[in-house]
Each structure stands twice: as structure tokens, then as C-alpha cells.
Amino acid sequence: MPMKKNISYIFLKRFLSSIILLFVLLSLVFILVRLAPGDPILRYISPELSQDLRQEIIEQFALNRPLIEQYYNFLINLFNGDFGTSFIFRDSVMLVILSHLPITFFLATAAIILQFIFSILITFLIFKRDKKGSTFIETLMLIVYSLPSFVIAIFLVVLFSVWLGVLPTGGLTSSNFSSLSEFGKIFDLAKHLVLPVITISLPGIIVYTKYLTDEVSNTATKNFVLKLRLEGKSPNKIYWKNILRNSIGPLITISGVEFGMLLGGALITEVVFSIPGFGQLSVNAVLNRDYPLVTGTVLFSALFVILSNLFADLIRLIIDKTYYKSFLSNEKN
Amino acid sequence: MKKINLFGFSLLIITFIVIIRFDRLISIIDLTIKFFELCLISIDNAQEQLNFMMLELFFVPIIFLGSIFILFKYKSILVNLRLNFTTLFSIILFAAVIFSPLLITQNPGKINNLRVAKLLPPFSNKMLVEITQKTEVSSFEKLKNKFTSEFETEFMFLADSINQNEYLVYQKNNVINLKERSDMQESEIKVSSLYFILGTDELGRDVFSRLIYGLRFSIFIAVVSVLIAVMIAGTIGFFSGFYSGVVGDFFNKIIDIFLAFPTVFLIIILLALFGNSLALLIMILGITGWMTLAKIIRSEILISKRKDFITADLFLGYSKLRLFFFELLPAILPPVIVNIIFLFVGIIIVESSLSFLGLGVQNEFVTIGGMINDGQKVMSNSWWVITFPCIVLVMCLLVVNSIGRYLEQKVNPKLEK
Numbered sequence: 001m002p003m004k005k006n007i008s009y010i011f012l013k014r015f016l017s018s019i020i021l022l023f024v025l026l027s028l029v030f031i032l033v034r035l036a037p038g039d040p041i042l043r044y045i046s047p048e049l050s051q052d053l054r055q056e057i058i059e060q061f062a063l064n065r066p067l068i069e070q071y072y073n074f075l076i077n078l079f080n081g082d083f084g085t086s087f088i089f090r091d092s093v094m095l096v097i098l099s100h101l102p103i104t105f106f107l108a109t110a111a112i113i114l115q116f117i118f119s120i121l122i123t124f125l126i127f128k129r130d131k132k133g134s135t136f137i138e139t140l141m142l143i144v145y146s147l148p149s150f151v152i153a154i155f156l157v158v159l160f161s162v163w164l165g166v167l168p169t170g171g172l173t174s175s176n177f178s179s180l181s182e183f184g185k186i187f188d189l190a191k192h193l194v195l196p197v198i199t200i201s202l203p204g205i206i207v208y209t210k211y212l213t214d215e216v217s218n219t220a221t222k223n224f225v226l227k228l229r230l231e232g233k234s235p236n237k238i239y240w241k242n243i244l245r246n247s248i249g250p251l252i253t254i255s256g257v258e259f260g261m262l263l264g265g266a267l268i269t270e271v272v273f274s275i276p277g278f279g280q281l282s283v284n285a286v287l288n289r290d291y292p293l294v295t296g297t298v299l300f301s302a303l304f305v306i307l308s309n310l311f312a313d314l315i316r317l318i319i320d321k322t323y324y325k326s327f328l329s330n331e332k333n
Numbered sequence: 334m335k336k337i338n339l340f341g342f343s344l345l346i347i348t349f350i351v352i353i354r355f356d357r358l359i360s361i362i363d364l365t366i367k368f369f370e371l372c373l374i375s376i377d378n379a380q381e382q383l384n385f386m387m388l389e390l391f392f393v394p395i396i397f398l399g400s401i402f403i404l405f406k407y408k409s410i411l412v413n414l415r416l417n418f419t420t421l422f423s424i425i426l427f428a429a430v431i432f433s434p435l436l437i438t439q440n441p442g443k444i445n446n447l448r449v450a451k452l453l454p455p456f457s458n459k460m461l462v463e464i465t466q467k468t469e470v471s472s473f474e475k476l477k478n479k480f481t482s483e484f485e486t487e488f489m490f491l492a493d494s495i496n497q498n499e500y501l502v503y504q505k506n507n508v509i510n511l512k513e514r515s516d517m518q519e520s521e522i523k524v525s526s527l528y529f530i531l532g533t534d535e536l537g538r539d540v541f542s543r544l545i546y547g548l549r550f551s552i553f554i555a556v557v558s559v560l561i562a563v564m565i566a567g568t569i570g571f572f573s574g575f576y577s578g579v580v581g582d583f584f585n586k587i588i589d590i591f592l593a594f595p596t597v598f599l600i601i602i603l604l605a606l607f608g609n610s611l612a613l614l615i616m617i618l619g620i621t622g623w624m625t626l627a628k629i630i631r632s633e634i635l636i637s638k639r640k641d642f643i644t645a646d647l648f649l650g651y652s653k654l655r656l657f658f659f660e661l662l663p664a665i666l667p668p669v670i671v672n673i674i675f676l677f678v679g680i681i682i683v684e685s686s687l688s689f690l691g692l693g694v695q696n697e698f699v700t701i702g703g704m705i706n707d708g709q710k711v712m713s714n715s716w717w718v719i720t721f722p723c724i725v726l727v728m729c730l731l732v733v734n735s736i737g738r739y740l741e742q743k744v745n746p747k748l749e750k
Contacts, residue, residue, distance in 0.1 A: 021593050147727055148726070150685075272709075
């Protein structure tokens with residue numbers, strides 16, 4: 001079979017399983033919302049109102065129809081992008097979510113880029129030095145890894161904002177933002193985003209470095225590296241040109257998972273730094289019992305995770321030939 | 334430091350606790366004896382007095398003697414272990430958890446007089462004024478009030494200073510003249526000093542006591558959630574690994590679906606829809622944490638199944654249950670225990686994050702995440718409210734993590750150090 005056809009076949013299979021997963025997720029959300037305690041009508045009207053009005057609302061929301069029909073309507077509405085109306089914002093859930101997404105998207109992208117750069121650099125440092133030098137970095141990494149992200153965030157705020165007073169404690173813009181010049185605006189935004197980006201990317205940097213060091217130490221023992229060393233090439237050049245390229249595969253898969261989680265899951269960082277992003281929106285939705293908004297945020301974040309997983313797998317399939325082969329051998333089993 | 338063994342260190346800690354908290358230990362024993370006396374007089378009256386905090390206090394002497402007994406029973410193991418970072422802090426944290434009713438200086442939920450005790454810095458010292466009526470109040474109730482009261486009463490309150498000759502009590506700008514009270518004739522004043530080792534928070538609650546109870550409560554939540562997760566993971570992992578064919582595939586697919594599911598959102602939607610009661614939070618943490626463990630149990634069972642001793646047992650005609658409990662389970666247990674410890678760490682992190690976001694259990698319970706959340710509001714002017722919970726949480730996570738890694742190396746000698 002030609003190779004191209006195989007790749008599209010594998011991709012189609014991944015795509016279909018993603019769609020099935022999304023479908024399961026939608027059904028679960030529907031079931032959970034239906035199972036939730038309390039009369040759904042009471043969320044809209046108070047119990048003192050007349051029975052006629054109650055009946056009218058039941059008719060209006062089609063709550064007297066069989067469950068299957070309600071489920072069908074639920075799916076149809078979702079595919080039309082109609083998530084309902086948010087209680088707190090008094091606006092379409094879709095619009096509310098879309099207006100909160102850009103800043104989160106920016107944070108996630110910046111974090112992923114930082115994570116890639118720093119993990120590659122740290123791995124290089126560990127690779128360059130021998131065992132003794134790298135133990136310090138590894139202990140430090142283990143300590144940081146066992147910290148919850150809100151502790152990291154608080155530590156950074158105390159260090160840079162309260163003690164040193166260099167950076168702002170939170171928010172997105174200063175109070176005098178509108179009076180600043182164009183350049184000043186960008187500088188002000190950047191100043192507010194430094195700490196959140198560090199907080200978000202720090203745990204990921206460590207996870208990436210862990211995987212990358214394992215892969216690099218694995219690749220470094222391979223025969224082709226030995227051959228290159230015998231040819232007299234410098235170790236640094238071999239690291240950047242040969243070892244890194246052969247070990248970066250797993251990182252792409254992990255970064256797919258990470259990116260999806262970051263898009264919906266930077267809850268704590270956004271709350272600590274009071275950034276009006278997607279994470280804070282979903283926390284607020286839960287705290288205010290805004291059910292349409294909760295459903296919307298959960299579905300969106302699940303969609304992010306599933307889609308970014310899918311794309312990361314696709315990218316890795318194209319880049320990494322061994323991964324592609326392992327996929328094929330799995331198919332035969 | 335490496336010359337001290339764990340047995341000696343544990344004894345040292347216990348003696349230290351006894352010396353420091355001797356008066357509290359004595360009054361706890363006193364309370365227990367008085368309670369039993371009350372039981373003999375009228376059992377209904379005693380039942381009315383009983384609450385959860387009292388029960389805890391009654392167990393203190395038993396736990397105390399029990400821990401000394403266990404310490405001497407496992408002396409041979411403990412003598413051979415040396416003191417290092419992990420063991421030092423694990424013993425300190427463990428002691429804080431089991432002796433917590435003895436260690437605290439105040440009921441952790443007690444809201445002190447805000448005039449005196451709002452946001453006190455660490456190592457503050459205030460006067461505790463007790464006005465005891467000679468005849469009326471029975472001694473048992475007085476003792477009980479001392480341990481479990483949640484608010485200041487007019488018979489026991491805090492003060493900045495006191496002038497005992499002229500019966501004047503100073504509370505910042507407020508001066509109370511005790512002579513004006515109608516009941517002063519038949520009462521006497523007792524003044525003792527109360528230390529707030531780690532300061533107080535915004536509501537005048539003692540940070541040290543809250544910290545110890547919060548640590549214990551967070552660990553309790555994590556332990557129960559881990560038990561739930563282990564039960565689910567054990568069942569599904571067993572079915573997916575032990576049975577080949579359709580049954581195994583079906584359960585494997587279930588694990589895969591849940592693995593691909595973004596757990597944070599599952600937790601959030603469950604909390605949003607069903608409220609955040611304690612039992613529900615524990616259930617949710619258990620339900621959302623079992624997937625990786627199930628996958629590991631499955632792969633361990635798959636590896637062990639191919640080994641020769643299992644094949645031999647199969648040919649000997651043992652039943653599948655016996656095969657699982659007596660042959661497979663001991664073989665897969667060590668790696669699974671290591672992963673249970675890492676799961677424990679993960680659940681502590683998730684729980685404290687949820688409490689931090691305000692999505693955890695309600696205010697009546699103290700958790701470390703909730704304390705950090707409280708501290709964040711007053712972070713800029715009083716550092717101690719947030720710093721100590723953070724330190725304890727990080728210590729706890731580091732200790733459990735390093736115990737996990739230590740066991741991992743023991744279980745898997747091939748693993749690089």
C-alpha cells in the first residue's frame with residue numbers, strides 16, 4: 001500500500017474516535033444536567049408564580065417532551081452554536097465565551113513556546129554536564145514539580161510584586177491604560193502578562209525536560225551518534241543537529257495535550273492574577289451556578305483538549321517516521 | 334544528623350510534645366474522667382454534651398499510648414532507619430496529624446475578639462481572662478467550654494492587658510470595668526497568657542491550630558478519595574487485564590474513554606450541578622482520579638499473566654479468584670502501591686486547588702487550600718496568614734513525593750537514581 005493512503009487512513013480513524021469521544025462527552029453533559037437536583041423550571045421563575053405560567057414555560061422549553069426528543073434538540077442546538085443565554089452576562093453563551101478566548105489563547109501559545117525553548121535549553125545543560133552537575137538541576141526540578149500551581153503563583157507575586165515591587169499583582173491593564181501611548185500600552189500589557197506566563201509554563205517546562213532528557217539519553221547511546229563522534233564532530237553540533245531531532249517526537253504529543261489543557265485549564269493562574277480569560281469565566285460560571293455557561297465552558301474546553309490531541313498526533317505522524325511505523329504495527333495486532 | 338535513628342527521634346518528638354503541652358494533656362484526661370462521672374449520674378445529660386470535638390479529645394490518651402506501643406513494637410525496623418530530610422518531615426507531619434487535638438492551642442473554628450486578635454503577627458501573646466463563678470457552673474461544662482467553644486463568652490475573653498487591682502480590662506481602645514458586672518461578688522478572675530505561635534487571621538482565628546486541623550482534614554479527604562479511586566481502578570483494571578477477549582476489550586475501552594476525558598472539567602461540572610458537600614467532593618475526587626491507576630494495574634496484570642508460575646497454577650486447576658488474590662495480587666502490589674502514593678499526591682493537589690478557588694468544601698471545615706485562599710485576601714499587609722499554609726502544603730507534598738520515589742526505586746531496581 002502506498003504510504004500516503006495509510007496516513008490518511010490512520011488520521012481518519014483518529015478523527016472518528018475523537019468524534020465518538022466528543023459525542024460521549026455531550027451525552028454525559030446532557031445526562032448530568034438532567035440529573036442535577038432541583039426543578040429546572042425554578043431556575044427561571046420563582047415557585048410563587050401561577051401554575052399557568054409554569055405550564056407555559058414547560059411548553060416553551062419543551063420539557064414535557066420525551067427525553068430522546070429533548071436530547072435530539074440539545075444536539076441540534078449545539079451544532080447550530082446555540083448554547084443558551086448566560087444568567088450573569090445576559091448574553092449568548094457563545095458570544096461570552098468567544099470574547100474571553102483571545103487572552104487565554106495568547107497565554108497558552110506563549111506558554112507552549114516558552115516551554116519548548118526552555119526544556120530544550122535545560123536538557124542541553126543536563127546533557128553537556130555529567131551526572132554530578134545535573135543532579136542540582138534535577139533536584140530543583142523535582143521540588144518545583146511537586147508545587148501546586150497556585151503556590152508558584154503566590155510565590156511569584158510575593159517576590160516580584162510585594163517585595164520587589166517591579167511587576168503588578170494582577171489584572172490585565174493599569175488604571176491609566178487609556179492615556180498611554182501605543183508603545184506604552186504594549187509595554188503595560190507585557191508587564192502584566194510576565195508573571196502569568198511564567199506560572200503557566202513552569203510545570204510544563206519540567207515535564208517536557210523530563211521526557212526530553214529521557215529521550216536524549218536514550219538516543220545518545222545509539223550507534224549513529226557513536227559513528228558521528230568517531231568522525232570527529234563536536235558533541236554540541238551532534239546534540240543540536242542529530243540527537244534533538246531524533247528525540248523531540250514525544251514532546252509534540254505531550255504539547256498537544258498541554259495546549260488543550262492550557263486553553264481551558266489555566267483556571268488557577270487566571271484567578272490568582274485576575275485575568276479575564278476563559279479559565280476565570282468557567283470558575284465564575286460555577287460559583288454563580290450559571291448552568292448554560294457551565295455547559296458551554298465544559299464543552300469548549302473538552303473540544304480544545306480533543307482537537308489539540310488530534311492535531312498533535314497528526315503533526316507527529318507526518319514528522320516522526322518511527323511513530324508512524326508503531327501505529328502501523330499496532331494496527332496489525 | 335545522619336547519626337540519629339528514627340526510633341530515638343520519634344521518642345524525642347513525643348517527649349517534646351508531652352513537655353510542651355503537659356497542661357492540656359492533664360486537662361484532657363480530667364475532662365474524660367469528668368465525662369465518665371457524668372455518664373454514671375445521668376446518661377441522657379452526657380449524651381447531650383457530646384459532640385465530635387469531644388470524642389476526638391477522649392481518644393487523645395488512647396492514641397498517645399497506642400503510638401508509644403507501636404513505636405516500641407517496631408523498634409527493630411525504626412532503629413535501622415536514619416534521619417534525613419524525608420524522614421524528619423514525615424515524622425513531624427505524622428505527629429501533627431495524629432496528635433492534633435493535643436497540639437492545638439484553641440478550637441480552630443474559634444473566632445476571637447476582633448479588637449484584640451485581628452491579624453496578629455506570629456509569636457503574639459495576649460491575656461486570656463477567665464471569670465469563674467464559684468457556685469453555679471459545673472466544672473465539666475467549664476472545661477468543655479474551654480475546649481470547644483466557637484465564640485468568646487463573657488466568662489472567657491481575650492485582652493491586651495489587665496489591671497488586676499482595679500478590675501480593669503483593656504482591649505485596644507475599649508476598657509471594661511469588671512466591677513460593674515453584677516455577678517462579680519461571687520466570682521473570681523483567673524488570668525493566663527495565650528500564645529499565637531503563627532499569628533491569627535482576619536477573623537481572629539489561631540493560624541497554628543487551623544493549620545494542624547487543615548492538614549489533617551486535607552489528608553483525610555485525600556485518603557478517602559484514594560480508597561474510592563483504588564476500588565474503582567482495581568475492579569476495572571482487573572476485568573480489563575485478567576479477562577482476554579470481549580470483556581477485557583470492553584473494560585479497556587472504558588479506561589481509554591475516561592483517560593481522554595478532560596478531568597478538570599468533569600470535576601467542575603459535577604461540583605456546579607450537585608453542590609460542594611464534603612461527601613460529594615470526596616466522591617468526585619475518587620471518580621475522576623482512577624484512570625491512570627487502572628491502566629497501570631491492567632498492564633501489570635498483563636505482564637504477570639504470562640509468567641510461568643501463573644501458567645503452572647492454571648494447570649493445577651486453581652479457581653480464578655484464588656489465582657487473583659493469592660498469586661497475581663502479591664505480584665502486582667509493589668508497583669501499584671507506588672502509584673497509589675503518587676495518586677495521593679495528585680489528589681491533595683487537586684483538592685487544595687479546588688479549595689483555593691472556593692469550589693471545595695464549605696467554610697465549616699478547615700482545609701489548607703481554603704486557608705491559602707483566606708490568606709490571599711490579606712497578603713499585602715500580613716504575610717503569615719498565607720505563608721505557613723503554603724509551607725506546610727509544599728512540605729507535605731515533597732515528603733509524600735519522596736516517599737513514593739524511594740519506594741519506586743526499591744520496587745524497580747533498574748530505575749536510575
